[in-house]
Amino acid sequence: MATSCQNEYDFYVISDDEDWENKVIIELQKRRQGLRCYSKRDHIPGKPKLENFIDGVNKCKKVVVGFTSTLSTGYLMFVTENAVQKMVDNNIIGSGKVIPVKITQDAIIPDILNIFSPADGWEDSFYEKLLDEKNMKMKLVEKQPEAGLQNQENSDSLEHLKRFIESIRNVKVSEVPYVKRIMTEASEYFLANGIDIRGVNIGSIIFSLFVYDTKSLMNLWDMHLSGQLIKDLAKILVPEDLQELFLEKWMTEIDEAEYKSTLSKLIDKHLKFKSR
Structure with a gap:
């Protein structure tokens, strides 16, 4: 380092x-x-x-x-x-x-x-x-920029997400229980897939992920490509009745070059360990 x-x-x-x-x-x-x-x-x-x-x-x-x-x-x-x-x-x-x-x-x-x-x-x-610095970022981004007025349903579907972003931006003590629940559920989800979540940035939500083995990383990439990742995160970030609207507007984004670079580092680390 x-x-x-x-x-x-x-x-x-x-x-x-x-x-x-x-x-x-x-x-x-x-x-x-x-x-x-x-x-x-x-x-x-x-x-x-x-x-x-x-x-x-x-x-x-x-x-x-x-x-x-x-x-x-x-x-x-x-x-x-x-x-x-x-x-x-x-x-x-x-x-x-x-x-x-x-x-x-x-x-x-x-x-x-x-x-x-x-x-x-x-x-x-x-x-x-x-x-270990085998880390990468996973973003939640809007599929299309907002244009004009949106209907009330779409506004409601993003209310929880915006509240989460604002809580992180301002580190509001009043919002800590809400943020803690979201982060706990997200952490448990990623840990179940062999990945640590170390933090979240504001703007488009950016999860900083730390990966320790190739299998977990490739599984994350497959879930991202198949759309399963955004579906699972929707269950954590928004209420059930608004998840369909959320999925219409948001998607996950992982930089392919960053993914390949992280995968290569993990493979090198594994080979070095086996050669000891």
């Missing part, structure tokens, strides 16, 4: 458990030589605490935030809110910059992070998932 002048570090690892932070950093660096990680031990003495925390968000490509079953401290919530706000301001909600992690199975994830799928810190594949 390359760094740049804007991202001096690859990961900012933060939690209320410094032992866990140190373990994560050691395991990540063990798996990838030259990886640079930032934590509270890198804070500059004498500098205001909040500025040190903001530096971590600004200097790092990814912010890994660990949670347990106890309520998070004020500084951890500050980092979380600052990182999410930065994503909102730069319109990069779906970039995967913030990765919430369940350190324990009964971990409490703050409401502001409910639009992101958390990683399970106890899984054997946890570190590989943090390092």
Whole structure:
């Protein structure tokens, strides 16, 4: 994972458990030589605490935030809110910059992070998932641009979708339960097909997907081409009585070149693993 002048570090690892932070950093660096990680031990003495925390968000490509079953401290919530706000301001909600992690199975994830799928810190594949960049985007786009006035039925069919987009754009606390339900159902759907969903961008809805094997990726592509993918998502995004109208207006879009590139990377990774 390359760094740049804007991202001096690859990961900012933060939690209320410094032992866990140190373990994560050691395991990540063990798996990838030259990886640079930032934590509270890198804070500059004498500098205001909040500025040190903001530096971590600004200097790092990814912010890994660990949670347990106890309520998070004020500084951890500050980092979380600052990182999410930065994503909102730069319109990069779906970039995967913030990765919430369940350190324990009964971990409490703050409401502001409910639009992101958390990683399970106890899984054997946890570190590989943090390092893996075999990702691609799947969009929901309108089949035709809106022209003139639309009838009330069509307007109603898009109301839920627009509400979802606005909730993500503004990260409205009042909308969190609604967004959480949509994201939970979408995450469960993609996970059942071997794919992680890391975030959603505004505008035309863009799902940032992380894929770990060729079979899951090819299955996603087949579902997209056959129209099954948009039908399944309609069941999640809009009420049953409006799904037919939704399907008339919306479709999924996956860039074929991006699909082929991701597939090639996965095949290369598989061949390298077999040759060990």
